Amino acid sequence: MNPPSVLTADLRGRQVRRRALAVLLFILLGLGLALGDTVEPAGHVLDESALMHATTASPPLEVAAPPTLEQLQARIAAVLKREGVPGVGLALVDRDGVQWAGGVGLADRDLGVPVGPDTQFRVASITKSFVALGVMRLVEQDRLDLDQPLRERMPDIALTNDWDASSPITLAHALEHTAGFDEMRFNEYWSPDDGPAPRDALAINPHSRVARWRPGSRASYSNPGYTLAGHAIELATGESYESFLEREVLRPLGMPTARFRRTREYADRLATGYHGIERAATFQPIYHAPAGALLASPRELGQLVHFWLRRGDLGGPAIVGPESLARIERTGTLAYLGTDTNYGLGNYGDVLHASRGRGHDGGLPGFLSSYRYFPELGVGYVMLLNSTHSLPAYLEIRALLFAYLTGGRAVPPPPPPLAPDPKAIAALTGYYGYANPRVQLFGFLERAMIGISVRPDPAGVDLEMLTGGRVQMVPTGDGGFRHWREGGTSIRLTRGDDDRKILFGGLAYFEEGSYAWARARLLALAAANFLTQLAPLWALGWALWAAFRRLRGRAIASGEFALHAWPAAAGLTWVALPLLFMHMARAEAYTTANPLSVGLCLGTLVFAACSAAAVAEVVRAGVARTVPLSVRLVPSAAALASFGMTLYLMFHGIIGVRLWAW
Template sequence: MKIAAAVLAGVLTIAGARAARAEPPPRGIAELRARVARVLLREHVPGAGIALVDGDRVVWAGGVGVADRATGRPVTADTLFRVGSVTKSFLALALVKLAERGRVDLDAPVSRIAPELAIGNRWAAEQPITLAHLLEHTAGFDDMHFNEMYAPLAAEAMPLGEVLAKNPASRVARWRPGSRFSYANPGYTVAAYVLEKVTGRAYEEVLDRELLRPLGMTGAALRLTPEVDARLARGYRDEGAAVPYRAIYHRPAGNLMASPRELAALVQLALGRGRFGNVALISPAGMARIERSDTVRIDAGDASYGLGNYGDVSERAPIRGHDGGVDGFLSSYGYLPGQGVGFVVLLNSTYSWTAVVAIRHLLVEYLLADQPVSPPPRQPVPEDELQRWAGTYHLAAPRLQLLAFLERALPGVEVFVDHGRMYAATVPRRGAPVELIPLGGDRFRVPSASGSHVAFGRDRDGRRVLIAEGSYLLEEPRSRALGFALGSVICFWLLASGLALPLTLLSRRAGPSPGIGWPLGVSLSLFAVPRLFLAAAEAGVLGERNAYTVGIFVLTLVFALGSMASAVQALLWLPRPGSLLGKLYRLAFACAACCATAYLTAYGIIGIRLWSY
């Protein structure tokens, strides 16, 4: 799924409008493999597992490249990959299957089924959190906190109740359930806990019995064993050595391991509208519900998130499916309901999503061949109707609340109408505006999209809302958006300039330079904290107390203390003799530092203890 913190221009143009692709589609498997190999070579990706599906048959399944750089073991149709969040599709299918048997109600409050679970929801009386909210990522939960991400291997056998007890803070509704989409892995662990409570069996056993075995996926696994490890590709984060297998706490959200050949069965099931071979595992109505978003007031249409299943309109025809990413692996499966074809692509690397996009495009073009596919046509909409949505919007549903301060600092989006056509651009404007083509019902697409992925509406308080794929944006005055954007840039450059103070002063005269210590400390902290954060993330230790996280805690306090000290120094220097320009600079630096401190304090960043967040 696309992360909301992507540059907004990219969100609005579906991660950048498709570049012109002059190459004709591959004309055979040999040519397809050769072109995939070129992508892998260009992106330095070791290997790819691929499957192509046409209706109820697998056209081809195989591999390109190597599963293990050290041994040169090739990728084959039966090589196992960690498929990450593709696991969510199976959990959602299992719950829909149980719902069709009357064993569970997707719209029932979770608190009624599992009252023992710690779930925060101050809207519980009027809008309780349901299973459907969890599966559609509309419960309002935060995503995983750092101390509930990676786990020791023994955690793969940990009861889900213990997993959920590790950090209940991520399971608090931040807004009214059903009002906004925000991708949250913990919701799927709660859903799996409900599945276990309803069935009396471990979720792994339920998925194996209800889906994996009926689909012929007998080689797939939800836990690592020596036998599974022997068939598993090695994962890579860079061009160096393989990363060790790291277990995850929220395994119902992303712990499946499967081969491209076997994962193709999921595509066949979707294209068969719930049938696999001669067996109906789920009804056509159940499949339709899986592909539909029912819990939100406003959805993006063809790009909406259903139950472990979402839409992609970046190719010539709309796609449904799911992507996944886990340490060392990227995955994507998709199917084109209108054309009856689908694909699986699995990579043993996490450092090139570009490779996934490029290979997926090759697979779709191969499957479509020369089929003419037209995007939905422009619908006539009066200009005054379009003008209803003209305005400025900002992101308002952060995936991880801790990083909301970064998301809020991203440029806003301005929507305007010119000569009867609607456009979107960043605030302040950079690059050419993107046209939003009306499709009716307040839904739109950009020229390169094959379906609707932008929508407008109003929330319960009457505020205008813009949905751009999975991103939720609220209206705000243009002056505020512009002022915030420009203020952020000015503050950043002023704070960054503190690093140059010692060199500047030394180049002008010898001797001591009083008053530069605190500004220098502020600037050093500003750049050191992100480096420590990224280093801890790379090592997978953000949720632990260690040199990285303690350093972040200390340096954020240094930043705040240095900001206040810089302000005091700047004021004390005003009546002294000296350069007016220098005094004004010190004052501007101090103002920027104090504003940044107030902003970061409001978002809980100053003095953050990541090990207990």
């Protein structure tokens, strides 16, 4: 999940933690590149990565500060009702401790159980914050080294890195998502039990741990990196990472019931998660448990926020020292200057409020979590939702919490913009293409859809998205820019280690490229999609006209039926595949070979076969000349479009894709 950044203002549709599945849905919907809409699958999850991309689909949200706690609760309840979210666990924190912890709404709709301060939630990727604290505790004890090559620390774990001689993958790379790894593969998602040991999880599919670019050259969110960290903890301590973290981090922080596995002792405290307004999510343990398995309550996570606000002051738990805290908040593996949304060690920046904050988000089916602390203000909050379908609820409740915490106080304004440097800005203008896909299998579509043109503006720069939409940014120095309502630098224009111009913010990374090529590719894909979907409707019209002609005694020409039928079959398959996909997503059946996932694989092959047959009929009709050109024109164009799409998808490994074995 990239930290919030305005450079992703046009990515509102990509709100799913399983960005790979969302991208596949885009493909199956006919590469709806020009349409700008997504179809939300039943398994839709707003997770940490999706939130980092999607939270700036509009400028930072401003709300009036609720004057009392009761009014804050009432306004949050109104948001939950409007958005169809069952409940939310909350904690309000300052440097003196957790000032209030509780909830609004229901932890379980069927049972009518309200959310309380000790209701446990799946906090998902917030788990990474505790793994990072545990790692730094061992670093301080000289039992782990952030910069030691992982091949030396764990030679039995498969890691593929073509740059190993000059840029070996280290523990710091894994924790900062800069190792170049792909995201976890589909067969690494759900565990049949409460999760194997990290070593066993890492043995499932080594393909997710292949460096796609030189480690340290850019970031891309990858959960397996934290499973490597969990394994490193176990190698250093000789015990499970869970036992170590519970004893050395969770309990000292004041989190007595937080666990990495479900237990009968606290089963009645666990909230029920919901996919949407009604449907409950099934609790499925995850293989990469160190990346997101923690169960915790809002009161307990409030202790983590308090720890960060106190920053190691005497009287609190001495988990790690000040230098380690500073290292956790810093990206240390990239060669270029970062932004205020940088990802450190299980901790990243947020500039969507009036003051710069830090923390982490998390998302699993049915659960959406967030914590933030604001060092300049000495306050922070916890927000735990038991539904993943509403980005507006996430944004508005966060805004209400911040407004309440800072109401009646002097909130530091965003840093004043610097005067633009026309010469420096002119040197960095141009087109930048997306260059760090989270899931490599579907990265080709992201590269086709996501790009930013940078142009000079009287106030700074103007960013125009490839698929439409623009935003103005003001300079903050050293190539940094922000939206005028953001609390800090959210993007930076600079040069990478190969001296190529780059644009990045948080974990989103763009490289200079050709706008003409990017636009032509986008338009070609949109046209192919339109023609492919047009074919069935055109064939229906032709069939009605042919029937009318037959009634008048005029037979159709030889080959005319096949010329229309095969493009129509390809188009119908193209339209039908998303329905199959949505059933697969609803059943979360993409992790194994089953009728739905196998059917999806076969469906892509059927589309390819129909497209090839359609082109063969076009060639035959053209040679035979039995069908008039005016009749051949549209089905021929549709056939060539679907066949071109087949070649495009085949080149990128989508035709015949076996998600369960990838």
